[in-house]
Amino acid sequence: MAGLLTPEITAKIGETNPVIHVEVTRRDLQKYAVSTGQRAKKYIDGDEAPPLFHFGYIMEILPPEALRVDGIAEDKLIPPLPLKRIMAGSSNTVFHRAIREGDKLAITRQLNDIYEKEGKTGPLIFVVTEVIVETEDGEPILNETTSLIAR
Amino acid sequence: MLSYEDITVGSELPSRDHTATIVQLFMYNAAIWNPHRIHFDHAYATEEEGYDAIVLDGPLQGDWIGQVVTDWIGEDATLVSFGYANRRAAYLGETMTAGGQVEEKNNETKEIKVSLYLKNAQGEVTIPGHAVVRF
Numbered sequence: 001m002a003g004l005l006t007p008e009i010t011a012k013i014g015e016t017n018p019v020i021h022v023e024v025t026r027r028d029l030q031k032y033a034v035s036t037g038q039r040a041k042k043y044i045d046g047d048e049a050p051p052l053f054h055f056g057y058i059m060e061i062l063p064p065e066a067l068r069v070d071g072i073a074e075d076k077l078i079p080p081l082p083l084k085r086i087m088a089g090s091s092n093t094v095f096h097r098a099i100r101e102g103d104k105l106a107i108t109r110q111l112n113d114i115y116e117k118e119g120k121t122g123p124l125i126f127v128v129t130e131v132i133v134e135t136e137d138g139e140p141i142l143n144e145t146t147s148l149i150a151r
Numbered sequence: 152m153l154s155y156e157d158i159t160v161g162s163e164l165p166s167r168d169h170t171a172t173i174v175q176l177f178m179y180n181a182a183i184w185n186p187h188r189i190h191f192d193h194a195y196a197t198e199e200e201g202y203d204a205i206v207l208d209g210p211l212q213g214d215w216i217g218q219v220v221t222d223w224i225g226e227d228a229t230l231v232s233f234g235y236a237n238r239r240a241a242y243l244g245e246t247m248t249a250g251g252q253v254e255e256k257n258n259e260t261k262e263i264k265v266s267l268y269l270k271n272a273q274g275e276v277t278i279p280g281h282a283v284v285r286f
Contacts, residue, residue, distance in 0.1 A: 034178065094232045098230075
Protein backbone atom coordinates (compact mmCIF):
# COMPACT_ATOMS: atom_id res chain seq x y z
CA MET A 1 0.00 0.00 0.00
CA ALA A 2 1.38 3.33 -1.06
CA GLY A 3 0.17 5.24 2.03
CA LEU A 4 -0.97 8.25 0.00
CA LEU A 5 -3.79 9.31 2.27
CA THR A 6 -2.67 11.77 4.92
CA PRO A 7 -4.59 12.36 8.18
CA GLU A 8 -5.64 15.74 6.72
CA ILE A 9 -7.38 13.93 3.84
CA THR A 10 -9.05 11.17 5.85
CA ALA A 11 -10.23 13.71 8.46
CA LYS A 12 -12.68 14.97 5.83
CA ILE A 13 -14.57 11.65 5.76
CA GLY A 14 -18.05 12.19 7.16
CA GLU A 15 -18.17 15.91 6.35
CA THR A 16 -21.20 17.37 4.59
CA ASN A 17 -21.79 20.38 2.39
CA PRO A 18 -24.28 22.99 3.61
CA VAL A 19 -27.84 21.77 2.95
CA ILE A 20 -29.25 23.04 -0.36
CA HIS A 21 -32.88 24.19 -0.14
CA VAL A 22 -34.80 24.31 -3.38
CA GLU A 23 -38.39 24.45 -4.58
CA VAL A 24 -38.97 22.34 -7.70
CA THR A 25 -40.53 24.44 -10.45
CA ARG A 26 -42.36 23.21 -13.52
CA ARG A 27 -40.08 25.37 -15.65
CA ASP A 28 -36.91 23.68 -14.32
CA LEU A 29 -38.47 20.27 -14.92
CA GLN A 30 -39.47 21.20 -18.47
CA LYS A 31 -36.00 22.55 -19.29
CA TYR A 32 -34.44 19.32 -18.13
CA ALA A 33 -37.00 17.20 -20.00
CA VAL A 34 -36.58 18.86 -23.39
CA SER A 35 -32.80 19.01 -23.16
CA THR A 36 -32.55 15.28 -22.43
CA GLY A 37 -35.11 14.26 -25.08
CA GLN A 38 -37.73 12.81 -22.73
CA ARG A 39 -40.81 11.25 -24.34
CA ALA A 40 -43.06 10.63 -21.32
CA LYS A 41 -45.80 13.25 -21.01
CA LYS A 42 -45.36 13.62 -17.22
CA TYR A 43 -41.76 14.69 -17.81
CA ILE A 44 -42.40 16.96 -20.82
CA ASP A 45 -45.26 18.67 -18.96
CA GLY A 46 -43.04 19.20 -15.91
CA ASP A 47 -45.27 17.23 -13.51
CA GLU A 48 -42.53 14.85 -12.40
CA ALA A 49 -38.74 14.61 -12.60
CA PRO A 50 -36.82 11.98 -14.59
CA PRO A 51 -34.52 9.85 -12.40
CA LEU A 52 -31.34 11.95 -12.79
CA PHE A 53 -32.95 15.41 -12.66
CA HIS A 54 -31.59 16.21 -9.18
CA PHE A 55 -28.00 16.23 -10.51
CA GLY A 56 -28.37 19.90 -11.48
CA TYR A 57 -29.30 20.88 -7.93
CA ILE A 58 -25.88 20.00 -6.52
CA MET A 59 -24.04 22.22 -9.01
CA GLU A 60 -22.77 25.23 -7.11
CA ILE A 61 -23.83 28.63 -8.50
CA LEU A 62 -20.74 30.82 -8.68
CA PRO A 63 -19.70 33.82 -10.79
CA PRO A 64 -17.34 33.03 -13.72
CA GLU A 65 -14.31 34.51 -11.98
CA ALA A 66 -14.72 32.05 -9.11
CA LEU A 67 -14.40 29.02 -11.42
CA ARG A 68 -11.25 27.18 -12.42
CA VAL A 69 -9.85 27.67 -15.94
CA ASP A 70 -11.72 24.53 -17.10
CA GLY A 71 -15.01 26.07 -15.97
CA ILE A 72 -15.50 23.76 -13.00
CA ALA A 73 -16.13 24.98 -9.45
CA GLU A 74 -13.64 23.70 -6.89
CA ASP A 75 -15.26 20.79 -5.01
CA LYS A 76 -15.22 21.89 -1.36
CA LEU A 77 -16.25 18.48 -0.09
CA ILE A 78 -13.39 16.48 -1.60
CA PRO A 79 -9.93 17.46 -0.29
CA PRO A 80 -7.01 17.89 -2.71
CA LEU A 81 -5.74 14.40 -3.57
CA PRO A 82 -2.12 13.38 -4.22
CA LEU A 83 -3.27 11.64 -7.44
CA LYS A 84 -4.51 14.19 -9.95
CA ARG A 85 -5.94 12.19 -12.84
CA ILE A 86 -9.63 11.69 -12.10
CA MET A 87 -11.16 8.74 -13.92
CA ALA A 88 -14.86 8.93 -14.57
CA GLY A 89 -16.90 7.37 -11.85
CA SER A 90 -20.17 5.64 -11.24
CA SER A 91 -23.54 6.57 -9.76
CA ASN A 92 -26.09 4.40 -7.97
CA THR A 93 -29.43 5.75 -6.79
CA VAL A 94 -32.17 4.25 -4.63
CA PHE A 95 -35.54 5.93 -5.10
CA HIS A 96 -38.21 6.27 -2.43
CA ARG A 97 -40.42 8.29 -4.73
CA ALA A 98 -40.06 10.58 -7.76
CA ILE A 99 -39.43 14.32 -7.36
CA ARG A 100 -42.60 16.24 -8.30
CA GLU A 101 -43.41 19.79 -9.29
CA GLY A 102 -43.84 21.95 -6.19
CA ASP A 103 -41.71 19.77 -3.91
CA LYS A 104 -39.66 21.72 -1.37
CA LEU A 105 -36.42 19.79 -1.09
CA ALA A 106 -33.48 19.69 1.31
CA ILE A 107 -30.42 18.24 -0.41
CA THR A 108 -27.36 17.09 1.49
CA ARG A 109 -24.08 15.91 -0.03
CA GLN A 110 -21.62 14.10 2.19
CA LEU A 111 -18.21 12.49 1.87
CA ASN A 112 -18.76 8.85 2.82
CA ASP A 113 -15.29 7.43 2.27
CA ILE A 114 -11.82 7.89 0.80
CA TYR A 115 -9.61 4.83 0.49
CA GLU A 116 -6.72 3.61 -1.61
CA LYS A 117 -6.01 0.40 -3.46
CA GLU A 118 -3.08 -0.84 -5.47
CA GLY A 119 -4.18 -1.06 -9.12
CA LYS A 120 -2.44 -2.87 -11.98
CA THR A 121 -0.71 0.32 -13.11
CA GLY A 122 -0.14 1.90 -9.69
CA PRO A 123 -2.04 3.24 -6.71
CA LEU A 124 -5.67 4.30 -6.98
CA ILE A 125 -7.71 6.49 -4.67
CA PHE A 126 -11.46 5.90 -4.40
CA VAL A 127 -13.73 8.73 -3.29
CA VAL A 128 -17.33 7.91 -2.32
CA THR A 129 -19.90 10.66 -1.89
CA GLU A 130 -23.64 10.48 -1.22
CA VAL A 131 -26.41 12.86 -2.18
CA ILE A 132 -29.45 12.64 0.08
CA VAL A 133 -32.64 14.23 -1.25
CA GLU A 134 -35.61 14.61 1.08
CA THR A 135 -38.49 17.01 1.47
CA GLU A 136 -38.27 19.86 3.99
CA ASP A 137 -40.63 17.73 6.10
CA GLY A 138 -38.14 14.88 6.14
CA GLU A 139 -39.83 12.56 3.65
CA PRO A 140 -37.07 10.55 1.93
CA ILE A 141 -36.95 10.96 -1.88
CA LEU A 142 -33.68 9.39 -3.00
CA ASN A 143 -30.11 8.51 -2.07
CA GLU A 144 -27.42 8.65 -4.74
CA THR A 145 -23.97 7.21 -4.09
CA THR A 146 -21.22 8.37 -6.43
CA SER A 147 -17.71 6.95 -6.75
CA LEU A 148 -14.71 8.65 -8.32
CA ILE A 149 -11.33 7.09 -8.95
CA ALA A 150 -8.08 9.09 -8.97
CA ARG A 151 -4.84 7.65 -10.29
CA MET B 152 -49.85 -2.21 -20.81
CA LEU B 153 -46.78 -3.95 -19.46
CA SER B 154 -47.48 -6.81 -17.07
CA TYR B 155 -45.01 -8.59 -14.82
CA GLU B 156 -46.22 -12.03 -15.94
CA ASP B 157 -45.55 -11.35 -19.64
CA ILE B 158 -41.91 -10.30 -19.15
CA THR B 159 -39.30 -12.98 -19.80
CA VAL B 160 -35.69 -13.06 -18.63
CA GLY B 161 -33.38 -12.35 -21.55
CA SER B 162 -35.86 -10.25 -23.50
CA GLU B 163 -34.66 -6.93 -24.90
CA LEU B 164 -36.00 -3.53 -23.90
CA PRO B 165 -36.86 -1.20 -26.81
CA SER B 166 -33.70 0.63 -27.88
CA ARG B 167 -33.40 4.23 -29.01
CA ASP B 168 -30.75 6.24 -30.85
CA HIS B 169 -29.63 9.66 -29.60
CA THR B 170 -27.57 12.14 -31.61
CA ALA B 171 -27.06 15.26 -29.53
CA THR B 172 -26.66 18.54 -31.39
CA ILE B 173 -24.58 21.43 -30.06
CA VAL B 174 -27.86 23.21 -29.26
CA GLN B 175 -29.15 20.26 -27.25
CA LEU B 176 -25.87 20.01 -25.38
CA PHE B 177 -25.99 23.72 -24.60
CA MET B 178 -29.56 23.41 -23.34
CA TYR B 179 -28.66 20.43 -21.15
CA ASN B 180 -25.64 22.10 -19.57
CA ALA B 181 -27.64 25.28 -19.03
CA ALA B 182 -30.48 23.28 -17.43
CA ILE B 183 -28.15 21.55 -14.97
CA TRP B 184 -25.91 24.63 -14.63
CA ASN B 185 -22.68 22.98 -15.80
CA PRO B 186 -20.03 25.42 -17.10
CA HIS B 187 -17.37 22.73 -17.73
CA ARG B 188 -15.70 23.89 -20.94
CA ILE B 189 -15.19 20.44 -22.48
CA HIS B 190 -18.96 20.45 -23.19
CA PHE B 191 -19.11 23.65 -25.28
CA ASP B 192 -15.60 24.93 -26.10
CA HIS B 193 -14.18 22.86 -28.97
CA ALA B 194 -10.72 24.46 -28.96
CA TYR B 195 -10.37 24.03 -25.20
CA ALA B 196 -11.60 20.41 -25.25
CA THR B 197 -9.26 19.35 -28.06
CA GLU B 198 -6.18 21.52 -27.56
CA GLU B 199 -6.03 21.83 -23.77
CA GLU B 200 -7.56 18.53 -22.61
CA GLY B 201 -6.71 16.32 -25.57
CA TYR B 202 -10.22 15.10 -26.38
CA ASP B 203 -11.24 14.25 -29.97
CA ALA B 204 -14.11 16.77 -29.94
CA ILE B 205 -16.69 18.33 -27.59
CA VAL B 206 -17.51 15.76 -24.91
CA LEU B 207 -21.02 14.51 -24.11
CA ASP B 208 -21.79 14.78 -20.40
CA GLY B 209 -21.72 11.45 -18.55
CA PRO B 210 -24.99 12.17 -16.70
CA LEU B 211 -26.70 13.02 -20.02
CA GLN B 212 -25.71 9.61 -21.32
CA GLY B 213 -26.84 8.17 -17.99
CA ASP B 214 -30.20 9.85 -18.50
CA TRP B 215 -30.53 8.28 -21.94
CA ILE B 216 -30.19 4.76 -20.53
CA GLY B 217 -32.57 5.77 -17.72
CA GLN B 218 -35.14 6.60 -20.39
CA VAL B 219 -34.88 3.04 -21.72
CA VAL B 220 -36.36 1.97 -18.39
CA THR B 221 -38.84 4.80 -17.77
CA ASP B 222 -40.22 4.57 -21.34
CA TRP B 223 -40.47 0.78 -21.02
CA ILE B 224 -42.39 0.74 -17.70
CA GLY B 225 -44.53 3.84 -18.31
CA GLU B 226 -47.04 4.00 -15.45
CA ASP B 227 -47.13 0.19 -15.05
CA ALA B 228 -44.22 -0.12 -12.59
CA THR B 229 -42.05 2.11 -10.41
CA LEU B 230 -38.30 2.63 -10.50
CA VAL B 231 -36.64 1.26 -7.35
CA SER B 232 -32.99 1.80 -8.20
CA PHE B 233 -30.82 2.93 -11.08
CA GLY B 234 -27.07 3.04 -11.61
CA TYR B 235 -24.58 3.80 -14.35
CA ALA B 236 -20.82 4.02 -14.82
CA ASN B 237 -18.70 6.18 -17.12
CA ARG B 238 -16.45 3.84 -19.13
CA ARG B 239 -15.24 5.90 -22.08
CA ALA B 240 -15.78 9.30 -23.67
CA ALA B 241 -18.53 9.98 -26.20
CA TYR B 242 -18.42 12.98 -28.50
CA LEU B 243 -20.72 15.52 -30.07
CA GLY B 244 -21.95 14.21 -33.43
CA GLU B 245 -21.81 10.55 -32.42
CA THR B 246 -25.02 8.56 -32.64
CA MET B 247 -25.41 6.64 -29.41
CA THR B 248 -27.76 3.68 -29.00
CA ALA B 249 -29.44 3.14 -25.62
CA GLY B 250 -30.89 -0.26 -24.79
CA GLY B 251 -31.18 -2.99 -22.23
CA GLN B 252 -32.20 -6.51 -21.33
CA VAL B 253 -34.21 -8.25 -18.61
CA GLU B 254 -31.79 -10.02 -16.26
CA GLU B 255 -33.82 -11.32 -13.30
CA LYS B 256 -37.39 -11.67 -12.08
CA ASN B 257 -38.27 -11.97 -8.41
CA ASN B 258 -41.72 -13.50 -8.11
CA GLU B 259 -41.98 -12.72 -4.39
CA THR B 260 -41.24 -9.01 -4.60
CA LYS B 261 -42.51 -8.55 -8.19
CA GLU B 262 -39.24 -6.80 -8.93
CA ILE B 263 -37.36 -7.03 -12.21
CA LYS B 264 -33.68 -6.31 -12.69
CA VAL B 265 -32.50 -5.04 -16.06
CA SER B 266 -29.06 -4.33 -17.49
CA LEU B 267 -28.62 -1.23 -19.62
CA TYR B 268 -26.10 0.06 -22.11
CA LEU B 269 -25.21 3.06 -24.22
CA LYS B 270 -23.12 2.12 -27.27
CA ASN B 271 -21.39 4.14 -29.96
CA ALA B 272 -21.49 3.27 -33.69
CA GLN B 273 -18.46 0.99 -33.22
CA GLY B 274 -20.42 -1.03 -30.68
CA GLU B 275 -18.28 0.12 -27.76
CA VAL B 276 -20.22 0.58 -24.52
CA THR B 277 -19.56 4.05 -23.11
CA ILE B 278 -22.05 3.81 -20.24
CA PRO B 279 -23.19 0.49 -18.77
CA GLY B 280 -26.01 0.59 -16.24
CA HIS B 281 -28.61 -1.35 -14.30
CA ALA B 282 -32.02 -0.77 -12.80
CA VAL B 283 -34.64 -2.47 -10.64
CA VAL B 284 -38.35 -1.85 -11.21
CA ARG B 285 -41.27 -3.01 -9.09
CA PHE B 286 -44.70 -4.03 -10.37
